[in-house]
Amino acid sequence: xxxxxxxxxxxxxxxxxxxxxxxxxxxxxxxxxxxxxxxxxxxxxxxxxxxxxxxxxxxxxxxxxxxxxxxxxxxxxxxxxxxxxxxxxxxxxxxxxxxxxxxxxxxxxxxxxxxxxxxxxxxxxxxxxxxxxxxxxxxxxxxxxxxxxxxxxxxxxxxxxxxxxxxxxxxxxxxxxxxxxxxx
Amino acid sequence: xxxxxxxxxxxxxxxxxxxxxxxxxxxxxxxxxxxxxxxxxxxxxxxxxxxxxxxxxxxxxxxxxxxxxxxxxxxxxxxxxxxxxxxxxxxxxxxxxxxxxxxxxxxxxxxxxxxxxxxxxxxxxxxxxxxxxxxxxxxxxxxxxxxxxxxxxxxxxxxxxxxxxxxxxxxxxxxxxxxxxxxx
Numbered sequence: 001x002x003x004x005x006x007x008x009x010x011x012x013x014x015x016x017x018x019x020x021x022x023x024x025x026x027x028x029x030x031x032x033x034x035x036x037x038x039x040x041x042x043x044x045x046x047x048x049x050x051x052x053x054x055x056x057x058x059x060x061x062x063x064x065x066x067x068x069x070x071x072x073x074x075x076x077x078x079x080x081x082x083x084x085x086x087x088x089x090x091x092x093x094x095x096x097x098x099x100x101x102x103x104x105x106x107x108x109x110x111x112x113x114x115x116x117x118x119x120x121x122x123x124x125x126x127x128x129x130x131x132x133x134x135x136x137x138x139x140x141x142x143x144x145x146x147x148x149x150x151x152x153x154x155x156x157x158x159x160x161x162x163x164x165x166x167x168x169x170x171x172x173x174x175x176x177x178x179x180x181x182x183x184x
Numbered sequence: 185x186x187x188x189x190x191x192x193x194x195x196x197x198x199x200x201x202x203x204x205x206x207x208x209x210x211x212x213x214x215x216x217x218x219x220x221x222x223x224x225x226x227x228x229x230x231x232x233x234x235x236x237x238x239x240x241x242x243x244x245x246x247x248x249x250x251x252x253x254x255x256x257x258x259x260x261x262x263x264x265x266x267x268x269x270x271x272x273x274x275x276x277x278x279x280x281x282x283x284x285x286x287x288x289x290x291x292x293x294x295x296x297x298x299x300x301x302x303x304x305x306x307x308x309x310x311x312x313x314x315x316x317x318x319x320x321x322x323x324x325x326x327x328x329x330x331x332x333x334x335x336x337x338x339x340x341x342x343x344x345x346x347x348x349x350x351x352x353x354x355x356x357x358x359x360x361x362x363x364x365x366x367x368x
Contacts, residue, residue: 014339015334136356137339141334150324151324154320156350157346160346166340166341166356168341170352172198172320
């Protein structure tokens with residue numbers, strides 16, 4: 001059995017922001033075009049575990065919607081512990097959490113951000129696949145998906161797809177990995 | 185006659201850098217695949233004037249190659265003045281330079297960087313078309329194409345094309361502009 005992979009599925013503006021400075025996600029409305037889901041449901045079938053950071057968790061709660069993740073969800077936090085109906089808090093390093101998850105068989109692992117958790121994963125070279133949806137706008141300032149100070153990482157383009165809304169979805173895998181190694 | 189447009193044609197890593205911190209462009213070699221020019225010759229037919237910043241000018245000189253631009257070339261600089269065989273130095277603001285160029289009929293205007301000049305243009309809302317070639321790598325740190333602190337700018341996707349090297353070229357125009365307005 002091959003190792004469970006760690007995958008990103010996230011949107012950014014052309015200038016690299018996932019949100020405005022205050023966390024506002026209003027720019028995503030410009031590509032809102034139901035029932036188009038930009039492959040999100042299909043992606044969700046490939047994973048069974050979600051990792052998010054504490055700020056992202058609180059952002060999701062602030063939406064006032066039903067809990068959106070169907071999978072086991074870990075929230076990285078140094079201040080919260082235990083679990084709720086929907087999530088389990090994890091106080092350690094994300095690298096150890098991934099190792100813990102990988103001790104059990106299962107599908108791939110979805111990291112839904114935020115940028116701090118993704119940066120930690122990239123610093124540990126733990127990201128296997130990146131699906132980046134580029135939104136046709138320059139936000140000008142905000143929270144960067146890729147802040148400075150990460151290691152270099154060569155990628156391999158898997159696919160790119162443009163949608164009528166102007167969203168372009170770019171799928172990459174970490175380069176240097178043999179293809180077809182995932183045997184379930 | 186419509187106004188001469190200001191166009192970018194530039195490559196960045198997926199994490200938004202046009203060069204390493206020291207100006208190194210080595211990452212572009214991974215998509216070097218002659219005779220593939222990613223549309224550069226065709227793009228050059230649409231322009232007859234080039235604007236670059238002083239640092240980019242000195243970078244080009246450092247390559248020790250023949251002067252690469254076939255068009256009139258302005259170099260923005262506060263320290264250099266007059267002209268050389270290939271370029272004319274301009275000590276004013278890029279906005280005034282564009283206005284000056286537009287007083288004469290001609291093709292579109294190509295801004296080849298660096299990031300400082302492009303940022304000035306974006307702050308003045310003077311960029312009409314952006315051709316961004318996304319290189320399949322995360323550089324981790326470097327010189328950003330889009331540093332923080334610009335105004336928001338909605339874009340319209342014109343095309344996207346993936347190449348066998350993994351480069352994806354994204355072409356945008358500034359949104360809100362009527363289509364087919366350019367009459368020559």
